[in-house]
Amino acid sequence: MASKVYFEDVKVGDEIPKWVKQTDFMHWNRYAAVNDEFVYIHMDDESGKNAGNAQGAFGMGNLRWAYLHNMLREWAGDEAEMKEMNVQYRAINQKHDTLTCTGKITEKKTENGENLVRLDINVLNQDGKSTTPGYAVIALPSRK
Amino acid sequence: MSTDAATAATTYITPALKDSLNVWSAPEVSHPVDCSDIRKWAIAVYWPEVPPKIFWDEAYAKTTKHGGIIAPREFNPFAWPAVRPADRAARPAKRGVGERTMNGGQKETYGVPIRPGDVITSKTALVKMEENTGKLGLTLYKYTEMRWTNQKGEFVRSRISISIVY
Numbered sequence: 001m002a003s004k005v006y007f008e009d010v011k012v013g014d015e016i017p018k019w020v021k022q023t024d025f026m027h028w029n030r031y032a033a034v035n036d037e038f039v040y041i042h043m044d045d046e047s048g049k050n051a052g053n054a055q056g057a058f059g060m061g062n063l064r065w066a067y068l069h070n071m072l073r074e075w076a077g078d079e080a081e082m083k084e085m086n087v088q089y090r091a092i093n094q095k096h097d098t099l100t101c102t103g104k105i106t107e108k109k110t111e112n113g114e115n116l117v118r119l120d121i122n123v124l125n126q127d128g129k130s131t132t133p134g135y136a137v138i139a140l141p142s143r144k
Numbered sequence: 145m146s147t148d149a150a151t152a153a154t155t156y157i158t159p160a161l162k163d164s165l166n167v168w169s170a171p172e173v174s175h176p177v178d179c180s181d182i183r184k185w186a187i188a189v190y191w192p193e194v195p196p197k198i199f200w201d202e203a204y205a206k207t208t209k210h211g212g213i214i215a216p217r218e219f220n221p222f223a224w225p226a227v228r229p230a231d232r233a234a235r236p237a238k239r240g241v242g243e244r245t246m247n248g249g250q251k252e253t254y255g256v257p258i259r260p261g262d263v264i265t266s267k268t269a270l271v272k273m274e275e276n277t278g279k280l281g282l283t284l285y286k287y288t289e290m291r292w293t294n295q296k297g298e299f300v301r302s303r304i305s306i307s308i309v310y
Contacts, residue, residue: 008263019301025193026191027188027191028173030187030188030191031188031189033184033188034181034184034185034188034220034223035185035220036187036220036223036224036225037223050239051239051243051244058187061247061249062218065190065218065250066216066218067189069189069216069218070189070190073196073216078196078198078208078209078210079208079209081254082217082254083253083254084251084252084253084254085252086249086250086252087244087249087250087251088248088249088252088306089248089249126225131306133248
């Protein structure tokens with residue numbers, strides 16, 4: 001993946017390409033295997049219900065965090081650098097949800113020699129409900 | 145805290161919790177990061193798509209500004225300690241008031257990327273607590289800060305995570 005986006009080519013208000021993933025145990029179990037996150041609420045419906053989720057087991061917030069990185073990486077390319085990300089987990093990722101990661105540029109600035117872009121980001125479920133609102137700051141390469 | 149006790153509680157901030165505020169943990173040191181750890185992580189978070197080459201193809205990664213394979217920013221080098229945390233062993237029972245927790249969110253700041261061979265050192269501390277009464281009843285917000293450096297002493301990552309107790 002070469003450089004995909006240059007600082008000069010983006011503007012405030014631009015929406016970046018969405019990144020979509022349907023999730024279930026196949027995705028959660030793989031993530032549990034690498035993050036050592038074998039927690040009952042993510043594996044077992046009864047435990048999920050005991051934790052207050054009537055639909056049973058539910059997905060990891062950390063995996064949605066990774067999906068947001070994937071969206072930004074896919075858009076910005078390997079020459080960009082993630083500087084900061086901040087999210088709140090507002091709703092649960094239920095089994096078989098289709099998650100859509102979104103991003104919209106809200107600020108551009110050059111600071112300490114870095115070309116920084118700030119984006120509002122989110123993960124929406126198939127009903128359009130906001131599950132993970134937040135922001136990210138990325139340093140983009142320049143054409144100069 | 146038992147359910148009966150919590151029902152009548154006016155605060156979840158115990159003396160022990162208060163004493164732990166701004167007390168940094170002893171450093172935790174990761175095992176050396178392996179190429180295979182990075183590749184498997186990338187496969188998991190992209191499943192079922194093929195992950196980007198920067199995470200598994202050294203020949204390609206050398207052509208980038210990074211000069212070699214790097215880990216995804218969200219990669220966790222502290223997974224799979226040989227000594228297992230005791231609190232993960234048991235299936236949780238239905239929890240009462242004051243015993244339930246939620247992941248409220250996180251803010252992370254990134255420094256240098258993690259590369260194969262890196263050994264990461266982590267320190268954590270509870271840095272802030274807030275309590276209020278909202279739709280969940282009495283609710284405690286615990287802010288925990290984590291700081292990572294690599295074997296060269298370079299800043300790798302910091303995180304402030306919010307745990308909600310209700």
